[in-house]
Amino acid sequence: xxGFLDQYGAGDERRARTIKxxxxxxxxxxxxxxxxxxxxxxxxxxxxxxxxxxxxxSKNYDAAYRLWAPSADAxxxxxxxxxxxxxxPPVDVHGYTILDGESCDKSVIVDVDAGSAGDKKIWVDxxxxxxxxxxxxxxxxxxxxxxxxxxxxxxxxxxIYEWFRNxxxxxxxxxxxx
Numbered sequence: 471x472x473g474f475l476d477q478y479g480a481g482d483e484r485r486a487r488t489i490k491x492x493x494x495x496x497x498x499x500x501x502x503x504x505x506x507x508x509x510x511x512x513x514x515x516x517x518x519x520x521x522x523x524x525x526x527x528s529k530n531y532d533a534a535y536r537l538w539a540p541s542a543d544a545x546x547x548x549x550x551x552x553x554x555x556x557x558x559p560p561v562d563v564h565g566y567t568i569l570d571g572e573s574c575d576k577s578v579i580v581d582v583d584a585g586s587a588g589d590k591k592i593w594v595d596x597x598x599x600x601x602x603x604x605x606x607x608x609x610x611x612x613x614x615x616x617x618x619x620x621x622x623x624x625x626x627x628x629x630i631y632e633w634f635r636n637x638x639x640x641x642x643x644x645x646x647x648x
Contacts, residue, residue, distance in 0.1 A: 512571030515578040515594040
């Protein structure tokens with residue numbers, strides 16, 4: 471009868487070990503998914519801006535203009551001579567760096583250190599990847615109507631995002647300028 475009680479509790483130990491492995495695995499997958507979302511959420515928009523600045527750096531202004539204004543309507547709103555005044559030969563973007571992509575409703579504001587051309591903010595539509603200058607100097611703001619019916623604008627940043635952005639900028643030896 472001594473062999474009968476030798477296996478007592480072995481099932482409980484296996485079950486506890488399986489539960490621990492399952493919990494750790496779920497937490498690890500959630501962490502990897504969260505980090506992947508954080509780092510790659512704005513990847514298509516940042517890639518579009520990177521292509522644009524690569525074309526400018528190689529002085530391929532016609533292709534850069536077609537990337538900036540792909541439709542006839544966009545070309546009417548921003549003609550090529552205006553584009554050349556803003557981005558043409560006196561502007562040198564060699565050594566540019568994509569600093570940050572900030573989600574703003576259905577668009578992304580991409581911050582770029584454009585070398586000797588200075589810091590630039592590029593507004594990219596998520597659906598079409600069309601680029602333009604941001605509509606406001608403040609960046610991403612949300613219109614609000616208070617109880618009295620007054621229209622005001624509220625900054626849509628949260629403090630955690632601001633903290634991470636400041637860390638990323640400081641790692642590059644910069645400070646974030648709004």
